[in-house]
Amino acid sequence: MSLPEKSRHQNLLVSKYTAIKQLIYSILDTSLSNYTKNKLIICTTYKNIPLSQGRDEKKIIYISGIALQLSKSEKFPAMEIANGIVSHISANYDQDFKIQVVSPGWIHLEVSHPLLAAWLQSLVIKEAVEALEAREAGGEITPITPSSSLFTAQYAHARCCSLVRLAIFEGLIQQGEPNQDDSESSKQRLLSSILTPNPIPWLNCDEKLRFHHPASYRLINELVRVVDSLAFPNLGGSLNWEKAATPLSRAFETFWCKCRIFGEVKTASPELAQARIGLVLATQSVLKFLLEEKLGIIAPYEV
Numbered sequence: 001m002s003l004p005e006k007s008r009h010q011n012l013l014v015s016k017y018t019a020i021k022q023l024i025y026s027i028l029d030t031s032l033s034n035y036t037k038n039k040l041i042i043c044t045t046y047k048n049i050p051l052s053q054g055r056d057e058k059k060i061i062y063i064s065g066i067a068l069q070l071s072k073s074e075k076f077p078a079m080e081i082a083n084g085i086v087s088h089i090s091a092n093y094d095q096d097f098k099i100q101v102v103s104p105g106w107i108h109l110e111v112s113h114p115l116l117a118a119w120l121q122s123l124v125i126k127e128a129v130e131a132l133e134a135r136e137a138g139g140e141i142t143p144i145t146p147s148s149s150l151f152t153a154q155y156a157h158a159r160c161c162s163l164v165r166l167a168i169f170e171g172l173i174q175q176g177e178p179n180q181d182d183s184e185s186s187k188q189r190l191l192s193s194i195l196t197p198n199p200i201p202w203l204n205c206d207e208k209l210r211f212h213h214p215a216s217y218r219l220i221n222e223l224v225r226v227v228d229s230l231a232f233p234n235l236g237g238s239l240n241w242e243k244a245a246t247p248l249s250r251a252f253e254t255f256w257c258k259c260r261i262f263g264e265v266k267t268a269s270p271e272l273a274q275a276r277i278g279l280v281l282a283t284q285s286v287l288k289f290l291l292e293e294k295l296g297i298i299a300p301y302e303v
Helices: 003-013 020-036 066-074 078-093 113-137 148-169 184-192 214-231 241-258 264-268 270-294
Strands: 051-053 061-064 097-102 106-111
Touching: 020 051, 020 061, 020 078, 020 214, 051 214, 066 078, 066 106, 078 097, 078 106, 113 214, 113 270, 148 241, 148 270, 214 241, 214 270, 241 270, 264 270
Parallel strands: none
Antiparallel strands: 051 061, 061 106, 097 106
16 A cells, blocks of 8 residues: 555544544445435435444444435335445545445445554554653552442453553553653654554555454454444433443453464564554553543553
């Protein structure tokens, strides 16, 4: 992938969106407008566009039944509507999604690996920035006893923190140091070098994610699912955030048990080790937000 293409993925997602679902809603909304402008079909807001994440643990796939919904209300063939929408998406986002129409009119959008890498990188940078701000504030890390009902999520967050500290100690990654200069130019320089390597080497030479173990993709699926829920908490009714945190915490536990980062992996495949620690950072970012912002409890650094 050329540098402009890499920048395109970063700009497409990171600068405007926090959730992949948010991005797809925007694309579907634009594609619907393009398709319907010459037809007697009136679409409402994207909140009425049916969209759900598929259950394929090896891929990130979204499924929309918008063509089926419009077919019933507007008396157009569902396959015709679906193909019209997909035609626009394919013409503009063919590097970001693998798209297909499945009879009788389902639209399947598989997220590309480069776009997933850009999204994961946005979570990693968010965590790195917050960690730096915490160090600049000069706060002490105080171990706490996790609440019994949320022990799994709090323990997972603490485990993320310990793995990141070990990665820094062993030189696998580096995080920015506190800076006393508050000028805007200084902040911009700091953000550009907040984490080394930046970006994390998520992709191999074939532009595929470096992960092979199923546990890695299960964790990515859960990260996508939780961040989607954070962005759209009201689309499916009220959410139980404690229940949302539990599958993510368990997926992380399986990941760090099954996917080694240090030792032989760090020596033989340092970029794979860095990509795996990137997943740890991404998980830490999401768990911290869930614990502190949605559940109102401390995200412990140690237990």
